[in-house]
Amino acid sequence: MSPLKRGLDIIGALVGLILSAPLMMVIGILIYRESPGSVIYTQKRVGRGGKLFTIVKLRSMKFDSETGGPGWTNENDPRGLKVSKFIRAWNLDEVPQFWNVLKGDMSLVGPRPERPEHIERLREEIQGWDKRVAVKPGLTGLAQVNGWRGDTDMNERLNSDVN
Numbered sequence: 718m719s720p721l722k723r724g725l726d727i728i729g730a731l732v733g734l735i736l737s738a739p740l741m742m743v744i745g746i747l748i749y750r751e752s753p754g755s756v757i758y759t760q761k762r763v764g765r766g767g768k769l770f771t772i773v774k775l776r777s778m779k780f781d782s783e784t785g786g787p788g789w790t791n792e793n794d795p796r797g798l799k800v801s802k803f804i805r806a807w808n809l810d811e812v813p814q815f816w817n818v819l820k821g822d823m824s825l826v827g828p829r830p831e832r833p834e835h836i837e838r839l840r841e842e843i844q845g846w847d848k849r850v851a852v853k854p855g856l857t858g859l860a861q862v863n864g865w866r867g868d869t870d871m872n873e874r875l876n877s878d879v880n
Contacts, residue, residue, distance in 0.1 A: 726819075726824050726825050729818065729825045730819040730825070733815035734816065734819070740809065741775065741812055741813065744800065745775065747800045748776055748798060751798050752776070754776070756776055757775065757776065758773075758776040759771050760832060761832065761833055762830035763830055763831055763832070763850060764823070764830055764853065764854050765850060765851070765852060765853045766851075767850050770817070770830075772814060772830065773813040773814060773816050774810050774811060774813055774814065775804060775811075775812065775813060776798075776810075777800070777801040777810045778794070778796045779796050779798060811856060814856050815856070818856060822853075822854075823856060824853045824854070825855055825856050825857070827852050827853050827854050827855025827856075827858050828852065828854055828858045828859075828874075829857075829858060829860065829861065830854035843871055
């Protein structure tokens with residue numbers, strides 16, 4: 718990564734964290750009122766070169782909703798909080814990831830990182846999947862800009878991210 722891109726990531730992440738702090742506080746209060754417990758949710762994701770890192774998000778699911786193991790979320794997921802539809806529709810649950818950018822685990826722009834539990838299956842099912850881990854993952858990328866986010870076709874995400 719070039720020093721210029723890293724510098725832009727640092728400046729963008731600092732500005733993002735400062736500007737979003739009041740919003741994160743309000744959303745955090747709404748999350749906590751609906752479902753007491755930590756409003757911050759962390760999980761392992763696969764970064765550049767297959768390196769694992771801990772991603773930070775605002776919790777949009779009921780506390781301990783993954784006790785049965787990791788799963789894909791969908792639009793009407795029964796584990797979701799009332800505030801989930803709003804914060805997920807506007808990607809506000811992702812705002813704390815400016816911290817991941819600041820730490821250097823992520824960039825502002827790049828393919829979204831996946832969970833390690835899904836990587837082996839994706840590698841087997843989608844030819845060229847490993848191209849996505851050749852670069853640093855990002856807060857947003859071409860797949861998201863083109864509408865391929867959430868419960869969408871993984872082949873289309875890959876095509877958007879690597880082409």
